[in-house]
Amino acid sequence: MSWIGDNTGLIWDQLREHLYLAILPVIFGLIISIPLGYIATRYSWLSNPLIAFGGVLYSLPSIALFIVIPAILGTKVLSTVNIIVALTIYTVSLLIRNVIDGLRSVPPDVRQSAIAVGYGSLHRVVAVDLPIAVPVIFAGLRVVTVANISMVSVGAVIGIGGLGELFTLGFQKDFLTPVVVGVVLSLLLALCADLIIVTLQRVLTPWARVASPVGEVA
Amino acid sequence: MWQYLTDSYNWSGNEGIWARILQHLWYTFAALGLSTVIALPIGLRIGHTRHGAFLAINLGNAARALPSLGLLMIAVLLTNEIGFLPVLIALVALGIPPILASTYAGLSGVDPATIDAARGMGMTGREILTKVEIPIALPLIISGVRSATLQIVSTATIAALVSLGGLGRYVVDGLKLRDFPQMFTGALLVALLAIALDAVFALIARVTVSEGLKIG
Numbered sequence: 001m002s003w004i005g006d007n008t009g010l011i012w013d014q015l016r017e018h019l020y021l022a023i024l025p026v027i028f029g030l031i032i033s034i035p036l037g038y039i040a041t042r043y044s045w046l047s048n049p050l051i052a053f054g055g056v057l058y059s060l061p062s063i064a065l066f067i068v069i070p071a072i073l074g075t076k077v078l079s080t081v082n083i084i085v086a087l088t089i090y091t092v093s094l095l096i097r098n099v100i101d102g103l104r105s106v107p108p109d110v111r112q113s114a115i116a117v118g119y120g121s122l123h124r125v126v127a128v129d130l131p132i133a134v135p136v137i138f139a140g141l142r143v144v145t146v147a148n149i150s151m152v153s154v155g156a157v158i159g160i161g162g163l164g165e166l167f168t169l170g171f172q173k174d175f176l177t178p179v180v181v182g183v184v185l186s187l188l189l190a191l192c193a194d195l196i197i198v199t200l201q202r203v204l205t206p207w208a209r210v211a212s213p214v215g216e217v218a
Numbered sequence: 219m220w221q222y223l224t225d226s227y228n229w230s231g232n233e234g235i236w237a238r239i240l241q242h243l244w245y246t247f248a249a250l251g252l253s254t255v256i257a258l259p260i261g262l263r264i265g266h267t268r269h270g271a272f273l274a275i276n277l278g279n280a281a282r283a284l285p286s287l288g289l290l291m292i293a294v295l296l297t298n299e300i301g302f303l304p305v306l307i308a309l310v311a312l313g314i315p316p317i318l319a320s321t322y323a324g325l326s327g328v329d330p331a332t333i334d335a336a337r338g339m340g341m342t343g344r345e346i347l348t349k350v351e352i353p354i355a356l357p358l359i360i361s362g363v364r365s366a367t368l369q370i371v372s373t374a375t376i377a378a379l380v381s382l383g384g385l386g387r388y389v390v391d392g393l394k395l396r397d398f399p400q401m402f403t404g405a406l407l408v409a410l411l412a413i414a415l416d417a418v419f420a421l422i423a424r425v426t427v428s429e430g431l432k433i434g
Contacts, residue, residue, distance in 0.1 A: 059412050061412055063372065067404075067405040150282065154285075167285070183292065
């Protein structure tokens, strides 16, 4: 226990790095996959190839991406950019499917009503289509956020991994405490992130509460 | 990297690429087999009886957030053994949630009218499970095993951290020696192995799924 007291600075730094490495890709991924998904629903022949390509990308091992990306981008092998790019790729490859499914779930009569009352196409997407797609998109967001949080620690194998570095530290010193601290904090981080996303979803979709008081169960 | 891969010396022998691939596959299939043996019956039971679904789903989701590397280190320190057992524990913990979740989801997605019809024809509970529910749920069960395989095959890289073999050896040794071509070789081979195994499962899914399901 005294190890925790003596190392709060280190633990705190790794926690912050972990959070940053896991969450930034989720934000980037969301920013990329929403317009991409929109384009794919507009030109529907694009959707199936995009979803299939996403499936292949998602099947690539994270450790492989962490190492191959610097060769493609020309970044240093020990740069945090690699982790962020790799996890952004995973985020997009998983979210793209949910964005497409979500946008497809907009009932045609709702879409037509929006056009009839005078929404322009961009305004309609932002004000009508996307809000309706929120539950489906957020279901994917929850999965990918939790996956990212647990995947960051794999980076510790190549020397950058937030809380994962506590694992290697504990292993090298034959000492359980840092490993347990890392696992527990990583689980707590995933839990908090999940709660925040669920809360955000409730705030964004106030009508869902009227329809089903229990809330969305993913 | 090309040089490394095309040098025939690197392919043969106890520490050659073929040997590493076989070791990697051995860890993967041992963990996959054990995960299936544990998760499949539980998933079938929950899906068939609909008891304990809430617990299983939430435990499964929480387990997804467990970092395998941390789990491996805990397993090493608790079992006091550096080797196969802790790796197996970490990989099995990774494989159970997707198999459990998709088996349950597959069974609970079976139309109740279909089950009623089967019961009406006089099938017993066991017959309904083996002749109706499992065949209908099979595509989802296979996709669960498939995603468990992908995660296990890529994570089996960490075996090298506790001085076992497998393709992770190239990554770990390469990192230590700052030999990046060697690291790329390992990373590339793991990715290719993952893609190959995924293709095998796609084939299995195509062959085993009942003809009746393909029409609908």
